[in-house]
Amino acid sequence: MKIALFPGSFDPVTKAHVDILKRSLPLFDKVVIGIGLNSTKAAYLTIEKRKEMLRAVFANEPKVEVQTYEGLTVEFCKKINANYMIRGIRTVSDFEYEKAIAQMNHALVPEIESIFIVSKPGYSSISSTIVRDIMRNNGDVKQFIPKEAFDLL
Template identity: 65%
Template structure:
C-alpha cells in the first residue's frame, strides 16, 4: 500500500493546498494530512478547528484522512508507515527551502521520498500567511480558501 503524508500547519487550509492534495490523490492508496503542532508558533486557528476544517473539505475523499501530530515529521511518517511526503512548491524560494528539508529528512529517514508538486500558476501567490493577515483584518478570504472552510472562519 502506498501511503503518503501531506504535512503542514494548514492555518488555514487554502485552495492551493487543496489543489496539491487533489492532484496527489490518484498517486497514493492513502494520504494522511498531517497537521503539525508547533508550540513555538502562534497559530491563528486552534489545532482542533484546523483538523475539523480539513476533514470537512475532504469528507468525500475515501483515501484521505487527517491527523494532528507533534515532533519530527519523519517520526510521524514512521508512525503512520508513510514512505512518501508530499510538498507543494510555489516559487524558487519554496524550492530551496523544501530541497534543504527533503535532504535532511532523507538523511534521517532514507526510506521516505519527498514528492514536490508545483503549484498551478493561478495559486502561486496564495499562502496561509497572507490569508491569516486578511482574516486578522476582517477581509474577504472567499477567493483563497475552499468554500467548505468559510463557515469556520
C-alpha cells in the first residue's frame, strides 16, 4: 500500500492546500494529513479547530485521514508507514527551502521520498501566514479558504 504524508500546520487550511492534496490523491492509496504541532509557532486556530476543518473539507475523500503529530516529520512517517511525503511548491524560495529539508530527511530516513507538487498559478500567492494576518485584522478571507472550512470559522 502506497501511503503518503502531507504535513503542515494548516493554520488555517487554504484552497492551495486542498489543490495540492487533491492532485496527489491519484498517486497514493492513502494520504495522511499530518498537522504538526510546532512549539516555536504561535498557532492562530486550535488544533481541534484545524482537525475539524480538514475533516470537513475532505469528508468525501475515503483515502484521506487527518492526524496530529509532534517531533520529526520523518519519524511520524515511519509511525504511519508512509514512504512518501507530499510538499507543495509555490515559489523558488519554497523550492530551495523544501529541497534542503528533503535532503536532510533523506539523510535521516533514506526510504522516505519527498514528492514536490507545484502550485497552480492562481494559488501561488496563498499562504496560511498571509491568510492568518488577514484574519487577525478582520479582513475577508472567504476567497482563500475552502467553503467547508470557512463555514467553521
